[in-house]
Amino acid sequence: MAFASVLGRGILNTIIALALSWWPWYTRLIYIQTTSVKSSAYVDSARIIGLSPIVIMFKHIFPNVITPVATQATLDIGSAILEASALSFLGVGVPPTNTRMGFAHRRRMAVYKQSMVGFVVPWFSYTYSCARL
Numbered sequence: 001m002a003f004a005s006v007l008g009r010g011i012l013n014t015i016i017a018l019a020l021s022w023w024p025w026y027t028r029l030i031y032i033q034t035t036s037v038k039s040s041a042y043v044d045s046a047r048i049i050g051l052s053p054i055v056i057m058f059k060h061i062f063p064n065v066i067t068p069v070a071t072q073a074t075l076d077i078g079s080a081i082l083e084a085s086a087l088s089f090l091g092v093g094v095p096p097t098n099t100r101m102g103f104a105h106r107r108r109m110a111v112y113k114q115s116m117v118g119f120v121v122p123w124f125s126y127t128y129s130c131a132r133l
Contacts, residue, residue: 009093018083026069046060
């Protein structure tokens with residue numbers, strides 16, 4: 001939220017704020033996968049037969065590192081949607097001219113406060129949106 005409040009409102013600023021807050025996890029994942037693959041026997045074999053480090057990196061290491069990163073990114077899409085809508089709900093994310101889930105729920109908050117159903121509706125909409133991915 002600190003990144004979003006410093007950058008201001010807007011779709012691009014919300015994306016940048018989410019990327020800034022999520023990059024340490026992806027950096028750690030890439031580092032761990034790279035060190036794991038780099039110590040594999042087939043990388044040592046490629047080094048022994050004389051392949052250049054660039055070829056080893058792009059033919060042996062990169063394809064094995066990108067798969068877990070792509071899988072993690074796919075699993076994190078739902079959380080990114082929830083965080084973006086939470087920023088919009090708090091008034092820091094996307095401006096009200098662009099209708100997003102967080103702003104739509106904020107606008108209907110008076111209706112939600114009147115009945116218990118009001119607490120269930122946002123939960124179902126977020127769950128449905130994230131489950132569709």
